[in-house]
Amino acid sequence: MVDIATRVYNHKWKIDPIVRSLIDTDFYKLLMCQSVFRNKPDTNVTFSLINRTKDIRLAELVDEGELREQLDHIRSLSLSRGESTFLRGNTFYGKRQMFRPDFMEWFEGFRMPAYHLDKRDGQYELTFEGKWPEVMLWEIPALSVLMELRSRAVLKDMGRFELQVLYARAMTRLWEKVERLQGVQDLRLADFGTRRRHSFMWQDWCVQAMQEGLGDKFVGTSNCLIAMRREVEAIGTNAHELPMVYSALAGDDADLKQAPYKVLADWQEEHDGNLRIILPDTYGTDGFLSDAPDWLAGWTGIRIDSGDPAEGSERAIKWWTSRGEDPREKLVIFSDGLDVEKIVELQAQFDGRVRVSFGWGTLLTNDFRGLVPGDALAPFSLVCKAVSANGRPTVKLSDNPRKAMGPAAEIERYKRVFDLGAQEELEVVV
Amino acid sequence: MVDIATRVYNHKWKIDPIVRSLIDTDFYKLLMCQSVFRNKPDTNVTFSLINRTKDIRLAELVDEGELREQLDHIRSLSLSRGESTFLRGNTFYGKRQMFRPDFMEWFEGFRMPAYHLDKRDGQYELTFEGKWPEVMLWEIPALSVLMELRSRAVLKDMGRFELQVLYARAMTRLWEKVERLQGVQDLRLADFGTRRRHSFMWQDWCVQAMQEGLGDKFVGTSNCLIAMRREVEAIGTNAHELPMVYSALAGDDADLKQAPYKVLADWQEEHDGNLRIILPDTYGTDGFLSDAPDWLAGWTGIRIDSGDPAEGSERAIKWWTSRGEDPREKLVIFSDGLDVEKIVELQAQFDGRVRVSFGWGTLLTNDFRGLVPGDALAPFSLVCKAVSANGRPTVKLSDNPRKAMGPAAEIERYKRVFDLGAQEELEVVV
Numbered sequence: 083m084v085d086i087a088t089r090v091y092n093h094k095w096k097i098d099p100i101v102r103s104l105i106d107t108d109f110y111k112l113l114m115c116q117s118v119f120r121n122k123p124d125t126n127v128t129f130s131l132i133n134r135t136k137d138i139r140l141a142e143l144v145d146e147g148e149l150r151e152q153l154d155h156i157r158s159l160s161l162s163r164g165e166s167t168f169l170r171g172n173t174f175y176g177k178r179q180m181f182r183p184d185f186m187e188w189f190e191g192f193r194m195p196a197y198h199l200d201k202r203d204g205q206y207e208l209t210f211e212g213k214w215p216e217v218m219l220w221e222i223p224a225l226s227v228l229m230e231l232r233s234r235a236v237l238k239d240m241g242r243f244e245l246q247v248l249y250a251r252a253m254t255r256l257w258e259k260v261e262r263l264q265g266v267q268d269l270r271l272a273d274f275g276t277r278r279r280h281s282f283m284w285q286d287w288c289v290q291a292m293q294e295g296l297g298d299k300f301v302g303t304s305n306c307l308i309a310m311r312r313e314v315e316a317i318g319t320n321a322h323e324l325p326m327v328y329s330a331l332a333g334d335d336a337d338l339k340q341a342p343y344k345v346l347a348d349w350q351e352e353h354d355g356n357l358r359i360i361l362p363d364t365y366g367t368d369g370f371l372s373d374a375p376d377w378l379a380g381w382t383g384i385r386i387d388s389g390d391p392a393e394g395s396e397r398a399i400k401w402w403t404s405r406g407e408d409p410r411e412k413l414v415i416f417s418d419g420l421d422v423e424k425i426v427e428l429q430a431q432f433d434g435r436v437r438v439s440f441g442w443g444t445l446l447t448n449d450f451r452g453l454v455p456g457d458a459l460a461p462f463s464l465v466c467k468a469v470s471a472n473g474r475p476t477v478k479l480s481d482n483p484r485k486a487m488g489p490a491a492e493i494e495r496y497k498r499v500f501d502l503g504a505q506e507e508l509e510v511v512v
Numbered sequence: 513m514v515d516i517a518t519r520v521y522n523h524k525w526k527i528d529p530i531v532r533s534l535i536d537t538d539f540y541k542l543l544m545c546q547s548v549f550r551n552k553p554d555t556n557v558t559f560s561l562i563n564r565t566k567d568i569r570l571a572e573l574v575d576e577g578e579l580r581e582q583l584d585h586i587r588s589l590s591l592s593r594g595e596s597t598f599l600r601g602n603t604f605y606g607k608r609q610m611f612r613p614d615f616m617e618w619f620e621g622f623r624m625p626a627y628h629l630d631k632r633d634g635q636y637e638l639t640f641e642g643k644w645p646e647v648m649l650w651e652i653p654a655l656s657v658l659m660e661l662r663s664r665a666v667l668k669d670m671g672r673f674e675l676q677v678l679y680a681r682a683m684t685r686l687w688e689k690v691e692r693l694q695g696v697q698d699l700r701l702a703d704f705g706t707r708r709r710h711s712f713m714w715q716d717w718c719v720q721a722m723q724e725g726l727g728d729k730f731v732g733t734s735n736c737l738i739a740m741r742r743e744v745e746a747i748g749t750n751a752h753e754l755p756m757v758y759s760a761l762a763g764d765d766a767d768l769k770q771a772p773y774k775v776l777a778d779w780q781e782e783h784d785g786n787l788r789i790i791l792p793d794t795y796g797t798d799g800f801l802s803d804a805p806d807w808l809a810g811w812t813g814i815r816i817d818s819g820d821p822a823e824g825s826e827r828a829i830k831w832w833t834s835r836g837e838d839p840r841e842k843l844v845i846f847s848d849g850l851d852v853e854k855i856v857e858l859q860a861q862f863d864g865r866v867r868v869s870f871g872w873g874t875l876l877t878n879d880f881r882g883l884v885p886g887d888a889l890a891p892f893s894l895v896c897k898a899v900s901a902n903g904r905p906t907v908k909l910s911d912n913p914r915k916a917m918g919p920a921a922e923i924e925r926y927k928r929v930f931d932l933g934a935q936e937e938l939e940v941v942v
Contacts, residue, residue: 083515088513
């Protein structure tokens with residue numbers, strides 16, 4: 083029996099909104115937002131969409147009107163009462179009231195700020211300018227909207243059974259990954275796939291499949307809305323945007339050199355335990371660790387997000403040992419370009435030597451490679467980054483020169499200040 | 513939004529009925545039933561379930577109470593008004609009023625007769641005794657019920673996502689078959705998979721997937737209910753049960769020798785065109801064809817249901833040629849143990865030499881091979897056959913001695929009467 087009212091209601095939709103909640107975003111954006119709201123509320127920043135996969139001509143695939151409708155819909159969202167109750171009342175990382183009342187009051191009144199949209203050379207130029215705590219919240223929904231509109235563009239001419247079989251194939255592929263991971267001892271794995279997911283519903287399916295298939299090995303999701311709905315842990319700590327903006331704001335080279343540590347000093351005032359995770363690669367991991375103050379060695383762990391992951395982990399182990407810390411008590415979180423075989427390999431290499439954890443992103447929530455003609459659903463490398471702060475350009479170097487960004491002269495300056503030597507070029511998976 | 517009434521209604525179900533309509537059966541059973549109703553209405557027959565796959569101990573897998581509930585439910589069914597209108601008004605094989613008014617009146621008042629159920633050696637003994645036109649209608653629903661109860665028994669401990677992935681895998685497999693067949697020129701393919709389907713819903717899915725994926729290459733389904741609902745052709749002509757019962761009723765060896773031709777003489781009075789299909793293998797194809805009266809060579813085609821299919825087709829071509837018929841105008845229907853590779857091979861071998869058509873059964877609607885541990889969902893060889901008529905045993909020989917059935921002494925007599933020489937043993941696929 084069809085529920086007539088539901089059918090009629092569905093038919094009234096003007097659009098099928100992709101992002102339907104302000105907390106359909108990565109949990110760490112909210113943690114960082116609170117930190118920024120406290121420490122740098124008046125900084126002006128610009129975020130900008132960057133499609134590193136130039137041969138995917140997004141502006142030809144995705145209709146501008148549809149994109150505007152989706153972005154406008156996000157601007158109409160506000161925190162619902164239940165979402166607010168969840169953020170205020172839930173235990174995150176073992177802590178009650180993770181979000182302070184002053185931040186929650188601000189967030190309850192929050193609406194997404196304006197966006198600027200243009201087309202150039204087959205790509206969208208999508209930028210967001212304004213106060214840092216507001217603008218930064220565009221990153222994840224902007225990426226999810228573009229990823230899903232691209233999926234929809236590819237799917238729109240497919241037949242009903244062709245579609246069902248497409249998802250059947252994707253489900254089968256994911257489940258084979260889950261089955262492979264079931265045998266991995268001591269595995270701790272989280273979903274980090276919000277930003278480049280195939281679609282919201284697909285990410286939600288992936289999370290539930292991992293809940294059933296992996297049990298305790300699945301430790302949670304970075305997606306705050308899905309964490310709430312599926313009653314799993316919300317996972318995430320901090321990202322490159324913090325040192326990038328702090329560094330752009332630095333008055334001189336001496337300030338610049340200290341900026342990445344200042345970020346973590348601010349972070350330390352608010353967070354402890356498993357939230358004290360170092361992200362060391364913004365301007366090169368080697369220099370960051372060797373010049374780091376001793377208090378940082380006391381932090382819980384490190385997240386390895388670029389460069390060769392095994393090397394990065396060995397480097398961290400050596401550093402902890404040199405600072406008199408026991409690596410076996412430290413947490414290493416791998417989060418760059420992971421897929422099952424790499425996870426299995428890294429777990430085997432480091433289990434017992436450190437506490438290992440994985441943040442599995444794009445190849446969890448968007449592995450549609452090879453499933454349609456022309457590989458038109460393969461994930462691609464779309465990012466949305468802070469490109470300037472108070473009028474000054476940001477720079478990111480990372481442990482892979484292909485991930486470097488910023489004006490050439492500034493990149494050179496940063497390389498000099500942070501004493502960055504030769505780096506190995508690695509393919510950017512997604 | 514959940515439709516509350518639907519949810520509550522669903523929760524009231526005492527059982528989840530497998531067969532919900534008297535026309536959820538093979539179309540040819542209805543054609544044969546009408547023929548029997550006209551020519552042999554008072555013959556007493558016994559049908560009996562036979563599980564040729566002895567290592568599947570059905571009585572241990574399937575609960576007797578559940579089986580009785582399902583069979584009792586079938587006994588509560590009667591032809592609905594819409595079903596009756598469909599049978600009376602639809603065009604089958606290009607003919608209006610395929611079903612005569614006297615038959616339809618009888619069928620509208622029809623209820624399934626009693627069944628007898630026992631257990632022995634881990635198997636169910638399920639028999640049906642009574643008037644031939646009534647008892648014969650048990651064959652297909654009895655088989656579908658047992659096949660689906662076995663599926664349910666295997667599925668009942670699986671998790672929600674495990675189940676979804678199981679069907680995802682089965683869908684992917686079927687779709688790969690469809691994609692393989694899309695490239696086969698002049699293909700004409702029908703679903704013959706009712707009797708050994710994984711489940712009703714799965715058969716219905718398979719039919720719809722073939723409609724979308726194969727277009728005109730998919731010519732219809734043997735399932736009368738699905739043909740009605742999905743608006744495709746109902747396909748099927750006649751089966752071994754007719755010559756088996758006619759032969760059992762024969763007074764002496766001379767009568768016996770003529771019985772298979774008498775069946776077709778009766779059939780010819782009612783049907784023409786594509787319904788004049790010879791099923792020659794009941795007592796050996798060679799003898800049947802060489803002794804056949806000339807009017808049979810004028811029939812439209814032949815169905816090859818045992819033995820090596822290519823040999824069977826060559827034999828038919830030779831026979832038509834020897835009788836002055838042009839094989840290119842004749843129809844050869846392959847229907848035994850087909851899967852994609854065999855279909856592709858036979859089509860390549862005979863396309864252009866005869867008109868080729870395929871009735872694809874078990875490996876269309878029940879290819880769950882290898883999808884669960886212990887291969888517990890693999891199809892198996894379950895049949896339900898007329899074993900006696902007016903107290904005399906029936907015999908089937910076929911072109912594969914492994915498919916022979918009947919008392920040993922009677923088999924010897926039939927072999928002598930029908931002059932059956934040495935036969936090649938072939939594996940019974942399903």
